[in-house]
Amino acid sequence: MTERKQLTQRLQYLRGEINRHNQNYFQFDAPQIPDVDFDALMQELQKLEESNPSFIVADSPTQRVGSAPLSSFEQVQHPVPMLSLANAFSDEEFQAFDARLNERLDSTDELEYMVEPKLDGLAISLLYEEGVLVQAATRGDGRTGENVTNNVKTITAIPLLLRGEGLPNKVEIRGEVFMPLAGFRRLNERAIAAGDKAFANPRNAAAGSLRQLDSRVAASRPLAFYCYGIGFLEGYQLPSTQSDMFEVLATWGLPVCDQLLVASGLQQCHQAYRVLAEKRALLPYEIDGVVYKINRFSEQQRLGFVSRAPRWAIARKFPAQEKMTTVTSIDVQVGRTGAITPVARLAPVFVGGVTVTNVTLHNADEMRRKDVRIGDTVIVRRAGDVIPEIVSVVQEKRPSTSELFVMPERCPACDSPVERADGEAIARCSAGLYCSAQVKESIKHFASRKAMDVDGLGAKVVEQLVSEGLVKTPADLYRLSLSQLSGLQRMAEKSASNLLAALQKSKSTTLPRFLYALGIREVGEVTAVSLADYFLNLDRLRQASVAELEAVPDVGPVVAQHLRAFFDLAHNDDVISSLLDMGVHWVDVVSVGEQVTALSGKVFVLTGALSSMSRNQAKEALLALGAKVTASVSKKTDYLVAGDDPGSKLKKALSLEVDVLSEEDLLLLINDH
Numbered sequence: 150m151t152e153r154k155q156l157t158q159r160l161q162y163l164r165g166e167i168n169r170h171n172q173n174y175f176q177f178d179a180p181q182i183p184d185v186d187f188d189a190l191m192q193e194l195q196k197l198e199e200s201n202p203s204f205i206v207a208d209s210p211t212q213r214v215g216s217a218p219l220s221s222f223e224q225v226q227h228p229v230p231m232l233s234l235a236n237a238f239s240d241e242e243f244q245a246f247d248a249r250l251n252e253r254l255d256s257t258d259e260l261e262y263m264v265e266p267k268l269d270g271l272a273i274s275l276l277y278e279e280g281v282l283v284q285a286a287t288r289g290d291g292r293t294g295e296n297v298t299n300n301v302k303t304i305t306a307i308p309l310l311l312r313g314e315g316l317p318n319k320v321e322i323r324g325e326v327f328m329p330l331a332g333f334r335r336l337n338e339r340a341i342a343a344g345d346k347a348f349a350n351p352r353n354a355a356a357g358s359l360r361q362l363d364s365r366v367a368a369s370r371p372l373a374f375y376c377y378g379i380g381f382l383e384g385y386q387l388p389s390t391q392s393d394m395f396e397v398l399a400t401w402g403l404p405v406c407d408q409l410l411v412a413s414g415l416q417q418c419h420q421a422y423r424v425l426a427e428k429r430a431l432l433p434y435e436i437d438g439v440v441y442k443i444n445r446f447s448e449q450q451r452l453g454f455v456s457r458a459p460r461w462a463i464a465r466k467f468p469a470q471e472k473m474t475t476v477t478s479i480d481v482q483v484g485r486t487g488a489i490t491p492v493a494r495l496a497p498v499f500v501g502g503v504t505v506t507n508v509t510l511h512n513a514d515e516m517r518r519k520d521v522r523i524g525d526t527v528i529v530r531r532a533g534d535v536i537p538e539i540v541s542v543v544q545e546k547r548p549s550t551s552e553l554f555v556m557p558e559r560c561p562a563c564d565s566p567v568e569r570a571d572g573e574a575i576a577r578c579s580a581g582l583y584c585s586a587q588v589k590e591s592i593k594h595f596a597s598r599k600a601m602d603v604d605g606l607g608a609k610v611v612e613q614l615v616s617e618g619l620v621k622t623p624a625d626l627y628r629l630s631l632s633q634l635s636g637l638q639r640m641a642e643k644s645a646s647n648l649l650a651a652l653q654k655s656k657s658t659t660l661p662r663f664l665y666a667l668g669i670r671e672v673g674e675v676t677a678v679s680l681a682d683y684f685l686n687l688d689r690l691r692q693a694s695v696a697e698l699e700a701v702p703d704v705g706p707v708v709a710q711h712l713r714a715f716f717d718l719a720h721n722d723d724v725i726s727s728l729l730d731m732g733v734h735w736v737d738v739v740s741v742g743e744q745v746t747a748l749s750g751k752v753f754v755l756t757g758a759l760s761s762m763s764r765n766q767a768k769e770a771l772l773a774l775g776a777k778v779t780a781s782v783s784k785k786t787d788y789l790v791a792g793d794d795p796g797s798k799l800k801k802a803l804s805l806e807v808d809v810l811s812e813e814d815l816l817l818l819i820n821d822h
């Protein structure tokens with residue numbers, strides 16, 4: 150045998166073995182050889198390729214080990230936008246969707262759907278040119294994503310080369326990168342053993358891994374992939390249905406989910422949902438619902454898109470997850486305004502994708518209504534990003550040793566008496582800003598993003614600053630020195646000087662932000678804007694009577710009382726004066742008259758995710774044009790701006806015949822003014 154042939158054979162053997170072991174390890178979670186033996190195979194392959202570079206092939210496992218860290222990700226424009234999906238939460242909502250499509254397609258036949266699991270990971274776009282993977286990008290805002298090619302190349306499930314004859318010149322494959330459960334558990338076990346923080350859920354772990362600047366780290370993460378669509382295609386005739394497309398993609402070597410179903414008509418669709426809901430717990434990866442897609446591409450094309458989602462597809466999410474656990478203790482937290490909130494500490498329970506260890510019981514009445522006692526077994530619910538809650542107590546499991554929790558009569562932080570005003574559900578510490586817990590919370594609020602927006606002033610730093618007596622009022626923040634800050638735990642000199650710079654920067658603010666930052670009871674961002682609009686400067690507001698305050702839109706008698714009480718306290722007056730002395734400033738708006746625009750006084754509600762800006766930015770833009778932005782849809786609403794996944798507000802707006810604007814409409818409105 151020639152040397153060349155020998156080399157080719159050895160390379161082939163090594164690549165085959167490494168691919169097989171990789172698959173056993175990452176996809177089947179069943180390693181067959183020890184790590185050292187695997188490393189030895191890899192090293193031999195690397196050495197052979199290094200000394201014979203002309204023998205390197207694009208799909209060699211050496212191409213998947215990762216490379217030197219990047220300093221940042223490049224941006225990638227998606228030629229075909231990456232859309233999101235509308236949601237249905239019940240059989241009825243899906244039925245309404247199906248009826249709409251029938252109407253639009255002018256058909257009375259049962260529609261054929263592809264039913265796919267909704268994989269709980271991250272959308273990815275893979276660009277193959279002449280069968281070679283040349284670029285991988287995240288979804289980003291749908292139009293622009295991040296170039297994560299180096300990381301994606303380390304995912305063994307993703308082919309570096311497509312197989313087969315007659316491949317397209319260019320094809321963009323869309324799919325989901327996710328972390329199978331077994332790999333996720335192993336990764337977390339290792340992280341904990343090494344003293345690192347565990348990931349909350351497989352989705353976060355997958356997202357964190359894909360966004361690693363060091364692809365060698367990504368290479369060590371057990372990521373997997375399933376394809377579910379095509380972005381753009383050149384030099385190939387697309388098959389006529391989504392199900393045929395999956396068959397073609399599989400022949401090219403792309404991994405296709407093993408739980409796909411074709412369903413015709415409502416009954417089969419509902420049935421498919423139930424089948425997947427039952428299988429969910431047995432699947433080796435997480436899914437959070439099913440996606441129904443019209444199977445025929447010609448029909449998909451006729452249906453088209455609405456703002457950021459296709460009309461021809463809908464996600465049916467599984468209901469919130471519920472789990473049982475026990476209440477190990479109940480204690481109370483003291484909030485910014487002194488509110489004393491009972492909190493149940495739980496035996497850790499994994500529900501709805503995160504480990505829950507405590508849940509708020511809101512107030513004493515709520516605790517009594519649910520009859521939650523220490524030692525009880527309770528049902529905990531969590532859906533998506535929603536705050537976990539106790540649904541109910543399992544009475545049959547109540548031990549004889551269970552204990553009622555009695556709300557304390559004195560504040561656990563400062564020992565001052567706790568008071569509960571007549572008719573109020575909330576008990577409060579009476580010490581105001583003499584209570585260190587209230588000081589801590591009010592400083593956190595002062596620095597928060599929608600208030601003074603001090604970057605780097607997190608909870609841990611605030612707690613130390615207050616505990617060590619360095620900060621008693623928000624004004625003290627602006628008196629901190631570099632040496633005081635760098636003396637704090639976990640605060641290197643660099644972070645200390647960044648924090649000083651952030652504090653300096655925050656001094657330049659706006660009147661609404663400043664008012665909101667003061668943390669006056671019931672004065673949220675919207676009320677703060679109304680107050681600033683009405684009084685135009687701080688002095689007029691500080692001197693306003695309760696009656697004058699009540700004249701402000703959005704301000705009722707309770708808020709007016711809170712405002713007056715706040716400004717009447719000498720301490721608050723001092724803090725405001727000190728803040729101004731330390732250089733906190735803003736530009737006063739001169740007159741409302743000059744600001745009248747076509748949007749003045751128009752009431753907007755924003756819902757769903759926007760892609761070109763955050764909802765907050767949209768809100769600020771609208772407020773700047775004199776519009777009002779409120780939280781819920783009512784008869785007074787002039788416009789609902791619906792982003793992605795709009796949910797119940799859209800329904801309500803439609804039922805009240807409120808005008809609905811897309812993000813594009815909103816941008817036009819803003820730019821026109």
Ligand code: IVH
Binds near residue numbers: 231265268270325459
């Ligand atoms: S199709 C044109 N199919 O869900 C529709 N998406 O809410 C675009 N997802 O960003 C996506 N499983 O990350 C589609 N079988 C599936 C999916 C799926 C999970 C994710 C995807 C997308 C999000 C939309």
